[in-house]
Each structure stands twice: as C-alpha cells, then as structure tokens.
Amino acid sequence: MLEIRDLHATVDGKEILRGINLTISKGEIHAIMGPNGSGKSTLAKILAGHPAYEVTKGEVLFEGRNLFELAPDERAREGVFLAFQYPVEVPGVSNAQFLRLAYNEKRKHLGEEELDPLEFKDLLAERAKVVEMDASLMSRSVNEGFSGGEKKRNEILQMAVLEPKLAVLDETDSGLDIDALRIVSEGVNKLRTPENAVVLVTHYQRLLNYIVPDHVHVLYKGRIVRTGGKELALELEEKGYDWIKEAAAGA
Amino acid sequence: MSTIELLTNKEYKYGFVTDIESDVIPKGLGEETVRLISEKKGEPEWMLEFRLKAYRQWLKMSEPKHWPNISYPEVDYQDIIYYSAPKQKATKKSLDEVDPELLRTFEKLGIPLNEQKQLANVAVDAVFDSVSVATTYKEKLKAHGVVFCSFTEAIKDYPDLVKKYLGSVVPVGDNYFAALNSAVFSDGSFVFVPKGVRCPMELSTYFRINNQESGQFERTLIVAEEGAHVSYLEGCTAPKFDKNQLHAAVVELVALDDAEIKYSTVQNWYAGDEEGKGGIYNFVTKRGACRGRNSKISWTQVETGSAITWKYPSCILQGDNSIGEFYSVALTNHAQQADTGTKMIHIGKNTRSTIVSKGISAGKSNNSYRGLVKVLPGAEGARNYTQCDSMLIGGRSGANTFPYIEVMNNSARVEHEATTSRISEEQLFYLQQRGISQEDAVSLIINGFCKDVFRELPMEFAVEAQRLLGLKLENSVG
Numbered sequence: 060m061l062e063i064r065d066l067h068a069t070v071d072g073k074e075i076l077r078g079i080n081l082t083i084s085k086g087e088i089h090a091i092m093g094p095n096g097s098g099k100s101t102l103a104k105i106l107a108g109h110p111a112y113e114v115t116k117g118e119v120l121f122e123g124r125n126l127f128e129l130a131p132d133e134r135a136r137e138g139v140f141l142a143f144q145y146p147v148e149v150p151g152v153s154n155a156q157f158l159r160l161a162y163n164e165k166r167k168h169l170g171e172e173e174l175d176p177l178e179f180k181d182l183l184a185e186r187a188k189v190v191e192m193d194a195s196l197m198s199r200s201v202n203e204g205f206s207g208g209e210k211k212r213n214e215i216l217q218m219a220v221l222e223p224k225l226a227v228l229d230e231t232d233s234g235l236d237i238d239a240l241r242i243v244s245e246g247v248n249k250l251r252t253p254e255n256a257v258v259l260v261t262h263y264q265r266l267l268n269y270i271v272p273d274h275v276h277v278l279y280k281g282r283i284v285r286t287g288g289k290e291l292a293l294e295l296e297e298k299g300y301d302w303i304k305e306a307a308a309g310a
Numbered sequence: 311m312s313t314i315e316l317l318t319n320k321e322y323k324y325g326f327v328t329d330i331e332s333d334v335i336p337k338g339l340g341e342e343t344v345r346l347i348s349e350k351k352g353e354p355e356w357m358l359e360f361r362l363k364a365y366r367q368w369l370k371m372s373e374p375k376h377w378p379n380i381s382y383p384e385v386d387y388q389d390i391i392y393y394s395a396p397k398q399k400a401t402k403k404s405l406d407e408v409d410p411e412l413l414r415t416f417e418k419l420g421i422p423l424n425e426q427k428q429l430a431n432v433a434v435d436a437v438f439d440s441v442s443v444a445t446t447y448k449e450k451l452k453a454h455g456v457v458f459c460s461f462t463e464a465i466k467d468y469p470d471l472v473k474k475y476l477g478s479v480v481p482v483g484d485n486y487f488a489a490l491n492s493a494v495f496s497d498g499s500f501v502f503v504p505k506g507v508r509c510p511m512e513l514s515t516y517f518r519i520n521n522q523e524s525g526q527f528e529r530t531l532i533v534a535e536e537g538a539h540v541s542y543l544e545g546c547t548a549p550k551f552d553k554n555q556l557h558a559a560v561v562e563l564v565a566l567d568d569a570e571i572k573y574s575t576v577q578n579w580y581a582g583d584e585e586g587k588g589g590i591y592n593f594v595t596k597r598g599a600c601r602g603r604n605s606k607i608s609w610t611q612v613e614t615g616s617a618i619t620w621k622y623p624s625c626i627l628q629g630d631n632s633i634g635e636f637y638s639v640a641l642t643n644h645a646q647q648a649d650t651g652t653k654m655i656h657i658g659k660n661t662r663s664t665i666v667s668k669g670i671s672a673g674k675s676n677n678s679y680r681g682l683v684k685v686l687p688g689a690e691g692a693r694n695y696t697q698c699d700s701m702l703i704g705g706r707s708g709a710n711t712f713p714y715i716e717v718m719n720n721s722a723r724v725e726h727e728a729t730t731s732r733i734s735e736e737q738l739f740y741l742q743q744r745g746i747s748q749e750d751a752v753s754l755i756i757n758g759f760c761k762d763v764f765r766e767l768p769m770e771f772a773v774e775a776q777r778l779l780g781l782k783l784e785n786s787v788g
C-alpha cells in the first residue's frame with residue numbers, strides 16, 4: 060500500500076529525514092517510536108503533504124502512485140489520513156459542518172451523491188459511537204476550547220467518518236485519560252479492515268497493549284535504526300533509548 | 311506553498327451593461343442642475359427649497375480628505391452626470407409596463423420583478439441609475455398599512471410624512487457627501503410602517519448603476535411608528551468601467567416608542583480591477599434615530615465591493631432603554647480601500663449598544679475600522695460592547711482600528727475588545743488534510759470568522775453573503 064524509499068527531507072535548510080525506508084501492506088499495523096525530535100511527526104506530515112517540508116531525495120508510492128504528485132487535499136481524498144499531534148482550532152466553523160464538508164468531498168471524489176445535513180447527522184451520530192464522542196462537541200467550533208483529550212478523540216472521530224485507507228496517528232494517546240485511551244483504541248480497532256493500514260506514532264507501550272502492532276520501528280536522527288515485532292516496544296519501555304543510540308553511533 | 315500570497319480575483323459577474331435609451335441631463339453641477347432635477351421629477355416647491363438649501367451649504371463645505379484612511383485622486387464634480395433615467399412611461403400601472411430590457415437586467419442580477427417569478431416574501435424596489443423602475447408587492451403591503459414606494463412617489467403621495475422626517479436624522483449640511491446628496495438625489499425608497507404594525511415581509515431595494523458617467527445619489531427614509539417592526543435589505547451592483555463612479559447615498563431611519571428597524575446591506579459594487587482601476591466610490595451617510603423608548607435599530611452590513619468605502623452607519627439612542635446594534639463584515643481585496651465603522655450616541659437612560667466588526671483584508675488592500683461610542687451626561691446606565699476583529703490574508707494588506715470613546719457619565723460601562731489574526735498555514739493544512747480544497751478551506755475559515763455577523767442577516771441573504779465572500783477570495787491564497 061505504502062512504499063517509502065530512501066526519503067530525505069529538510070525544513071528551512073536543516074536535514075530532518077536522512078534516508079527512510081519503510082513498506083506498509085494493507086491490513087498491517089506499524090508503530091513508530093523514537094526519542095523526541097527524531098523526525099516522527101515530520102515523516103507523518105510529509106506523507107500528508109505539509110508545505111513547510113522539502114523532500115530532497117527519495118520517493119513515496121501510495122498504491123503504486125507517486126504521492127508527491129498529489130496536493131494535500133487530493134491525498135486525503137485518496138485515503139491518506141493524519142491524526143495530528145497538535146490538532147488545529149478553526150473558530151466559528153462547527154465540527155459537524157466541517158465533518159460534513161470533508162465527508163462530502165470524499166464522496167464527490169468517489170462519484171457518490173453528497174449527503175444533506177439531515178442525512179449526515181444520522182451518519183455522524185452512528186460514527187460518534189465508535190469513539191463515544193459527546194454530542195455537544197459536534198455543534199461547537201472545530202477544536203476550539205476542546206480539552207487536550209477531546210481534541211485527540213475528535214481526530215479519531217474524523218477518521219471514523221472518513222474511513223481512510225492509510226491512517227497515521229501521531230501521538231493520539233498522549234493527552235487521553237486511562238478510560239479515554241481504552242475507548243479510542245477500541246475505536247481504532249473497530250475501524251480496522253483487511254484493506255486498510257494504520258501507523259501509530261507513540262512513546263508508550265500502553266497504547267500498543269490495545270492496538271497490537273505487527274511491526275515496530277525506531278526512528279532516530281532521521282533514520283529507522285531498528286525494526287522488530289511487538290516485543291521491541293516492550294524492550295524499549297524497559298531499557299529506554301540509550302542502547303539504541305549507542306548502537307546507532309557505533310554503526 | 312510556504313508563503314500565503316495573493317493571486318487573482320474571480321470575475322465580477324455583475325459587470326455587464328444594459329443597452330437602454332435614457333433621459334440624461336448634461337454633465338456638471340450648478341444651481342440650475344438642482345432646479346432641473348427637481349423639475350424633471352415634477353417636485354413641489356418645498357422639495358426644491360430643501361435641495362437648494364443643501365446645495366448652498368455644500369458649496370461652502372470641503373471634501374473630508376484628511377481624517378479617513380483612504381486616498382484617491384480629486385473627484386471632478388463637474389464631470390459627473392447627476393440625472394440619468396431609462397426612458398419609459400412616467401406612470402406605470404403595473405409591472406407589465408416596465409421596459410422588458412430593464413426586467414431582464416434585474417432578472418440577470420437575480421432579482422426577478424414580474425409577478426410569476428417574484429421572490430417569495432421579499433418586496434423589492436428596483437432602482438436603475440437615477441430612478442426607481444418598479445416596486446413589487448406594493449398592494450399587498452398597503453393592505454397592512456405599510457407604505458413601500460419610490461421616493462419620487464412618496465413626495466407626491468405622502469408629502470406630509472416626507473416633510474416631517476426628511477433631513478430630520480441627517481440634516482442637509484451634516485457632511486460634504488450628505489449635502490451633495492440632499493441637493494441632487496434623484497430617487498430611492500420610502501418605507502412607512504404605522505403604529506402597531508409588523509411588516510409582513512422583508513422589504514428590499516436593489517440599486518443598479520448602469521450609466522458610465524452618472525453618479526448615483528439615492529435617498530432612503532424608513533419610519534417605524536410606535537410598536538412597528540420592519541426588516542429591510544439593500545443590495546447593490548454596477549457594471550465594470552475603467553472610470554470611477556461616485557455613489558453618495560443618504561439613509562435615514564426613525565424608530566418611535568417600542569419600534570424596531572433592522573437594516574441589512576449586502577454591498578457588491580464593482581470594486582475596480584486588480585491594479586485599482588475603476589470601481590465605485592461609495593461615500594454614504596447612514597443614520598438611525600431611536601427616538602422612542604425601548605426602540606431598537608440594528609445595522610448589519612456585508613461590504614465586499616467598491617473601490618473605496620466610506621461609511622459609518624450610526625445610531626442616535628435618544629429614547630430611554632433604546633438599543634443600537636452594528637454588525638459588519640468588510641472585505642477588501644486587491645487595491646480596495648475601506649474606512650468604515652459606526653457611531654453610537656447614547657443620550658437616553660439605560661441605552662445599550664453592541665458593535666461587532668469583522669474586517670478582512672487581502673491583496674494590497676487597506677481596511678480600517680473607525681468607531682465612535684459617545685455617552686452623554688444624561689445617559690445614566692448606558693452600556694456599550696465593542697468587538698473589533700481583523701483578519702489579514704497575505705503579507706501586503708493592511709488593517710487599522712480607530713476606536714473613539716467619549717464617556718460623560720460615570721455610570722456608563724463601555725467595553726472594547728480587538729483582535730488581529732491571519733489565516734495560518736497550519737489551519738489551511740489541517741482542513742486540506744481532510745480533503746477540503748485550499749479555496750474552500752479559505753472560505754470556510756473566513757465564514758467562521760464572520761459567523762457572528764452572518765447570523766444577524768435574514769436567512770436568504772446569509773447564504774448569499776457567504777457565497778459572495780467565497781467568490782471574492784477565490785485564488786487569493788497561493
């Protein structure tokens with residue numbers, strides 16, 4: 060589904076990604092871990108097409124197509140979804156209005172009829188159950204005044220509405236309380252199908268207890284320095300990153 | 311796209327010219343011009359006196375060039391046509407007698423006038439250049455006692471009302487443009503809602519400037535007697551010409567005890583091209599007098615057009631407990647300039663006013679809010695709340711806020727809040743990441759920014775206003 064080959068990228072002339080290789084097949088769950096500042100969010104945002112980052116080398120194929128030829132909104136309509144580490148506020152635009160617009164853009168893209176506000180309301184109510192989202196948050200402005208946890212839950216609600224093929228969740232677990240973490244994780248699990256894939260960027264094992272990854276990657280200084288199974292995350296939890304950093308320095 | 315910057319504007323779709331034979335007087339302005347206009351309209355002596363008095367005052371005044379934050383070349387008042395009227399039968403018994411070319415023009419503008427297609431629940435007075443060509447639903451309104459007609463008819467049919475209220479809110483010598491208007495105004499709308507009547511439908515006037523050389527000087531007078539309610543809307547467009555055209559209107563509102571007037575404007579005059587060539591100079595005086603106790607006047611404006619906008623719809627809160635409101639969206643793009651805001655003059659006890667102003671500037675445009683809140687010594691318990699937000703798009707536009715506050719009563723409470731923001735790249739990216747195109751994302755953000763104003767507009771027009779803002783900003787971020 061997704062193939063990243065030797066990806067290098069800079070921001071303001073500073074090199075952040077230095078040769079990333081990663082292949083993700085449909086039905087899989089990948090976890091990306093790594094110390095602060097190693098480039099995890101950068102990778103996620105580049106996949107989504109953030110304009111601040113410049114790709115200097117390498118390529119990314121999404122279902123065989125060159126991802127970099129598509130504008131951010133086209134990528135989204137093709138099924139690439141990013142749950143933001145820091146979701147953005149949009150004052151004056153209601154969450155329901157925003158979600159309907161986004162949903163209808165996707166339907167238009169697929170050549171399907173758009174839903175009117177009433178039809179969409181039913182769909183939204185049903186999808187909101189997936190993350191047990193409070194209905195009062197639908198009529199409020201997008202993320203405005205939402206608590207940290209509410210913002211994160213709202214990201215997964217958007218995922219539930221848009222049903223992406225590839226979902227990259229950037230630290231969706233941080234900010235969620237213990238119950239919310241369980242609910243949101245179960246929500247993500249419910250959204251899994253053999254046809255889609257999920258990338259989890261996280262610092263903590265506790266998320267991976269709920270959403271069990273097939274592969275775990277450690278990103279350090281812009282490279283994937285180690286890949287393993289779900290045990291790798293447990294090992295990191297226990298030992299921290301020093302041994303990985305040392306190994307990377309020695310290599 | 312690492313910088314947000316301006317490209318081009320969507321074509322102005324109302325820029326066509328109607329080919330119609332008109333009765334036009336020669337260019338230029340003098341006492342004889344004033345007399346000629348009055349004569350053409352068959353006016354009584356008192357009306358001519360009103361005009362001449364205004365003209366003589368205007369001669370002694372000078373254009374307000376210094377304090378507004380706008381700049382433009384000298385206006386040559388001798389190079390303007392002060393009267394241009396499509397030739398048609400003087401008295402029209404029914405709409406069938408209106409020139410079909412005119413009906414087609416208004417239909418093209420989205421304002422069908424003939425019986426079958428008329429907008430449901432909105433009565434329209436259609437003004438073309440200097441004169442009103444048709445007013446819909448007149449009879450139905452009359453059955454409720456509501457008078458809605460052209461100003462010309464009002465002078466003939468309701469001289470006492472016109473004499474009583476004309477110039478009572480905006481005196482002839484109030485300011486340069488008001489004086490000019492008072493001297494040469496050619497038509498406009500008159501509304502009278504008698505005691506206790508709630509006007510059964512929205513009233514609206516649609517202004518169209520067609521003649522390249524003519525100015526438009528219209529006059530609107532709305533009177534709501536005790537306990538009367540009325541909601542009124544005006545819309546405006548003009549063809550695209552390279553030359554600037556002058557539009558100097560005066561609007562007077564009078565609300566007696568417990569009366570309520572809601573006045574909404576969607577202004578989309580031709581704004582000139584990207585370099586600032588052509589477009590309307592919109593120099594307008596709008597003022598409402600809350601004369602009675604518990605009366606209320608509410609101005610809502612969505613200003614998107616004109617090369618230059620100079621207008622300050624105001625409320626004189628004379629009656630105790632009266633309420634004044636001003637909700638404004640002013641959008642400028644390319645080389646447009648706007649200096650707009652309001653005045654709230656608190657005279658009566660416990661008078662309240664609310665000001666919500668949203669300024670959006672894109673391109674190299676300049677957008678200023680100018681507002682005065684004045685509390686006179688007798689205005690015990692007066693309250694004002696002002697919220698003044700500016701949004702900048704791109705790096706070359708400007709926004710300014712000039713709030714003037716004069717409080718002469720210690721019990722008054724005046725609050726002022728102001729913010730300036732930009733559409734951030736992160737906001738755009740977030741919306742795009744959800745499959746929304748960049749243009750739709752901009753328009754979504756702007757509409758969100760203006761929400762507090764849009765929700766004050768009558769339903770039908772709120773949708774139109776949102777669409778208009780979207781169009782105006784298309785391709786404004788690149």
Ligand SMILES: Nc1ncnc2c1ncn2[C@@H]1O[C@H](COP(=O)(O)OP(=O)(O)OP(=O)(O)O)[C@@H](O)[C@H]1O
Pocket residue numbers: 070071075093094095096097098099100101102111144
């Ligand atoms: N827009 C930017 N401008 C300047 N530097 C940036 C920008 N974006 C990222 N960086 C830098 O790139 C590096 C990688 O940042 P990134 O956000 O990808 O890290 P991360 O792995 O997600 O970290 P964390 O675990 O703290 O979220 C950091 O040093 C960061 O400061």
Ligand SMILES: [Mg+2]
Pocket residue numbers: 099100101144229230
């Ligand atoms: Mg990060």
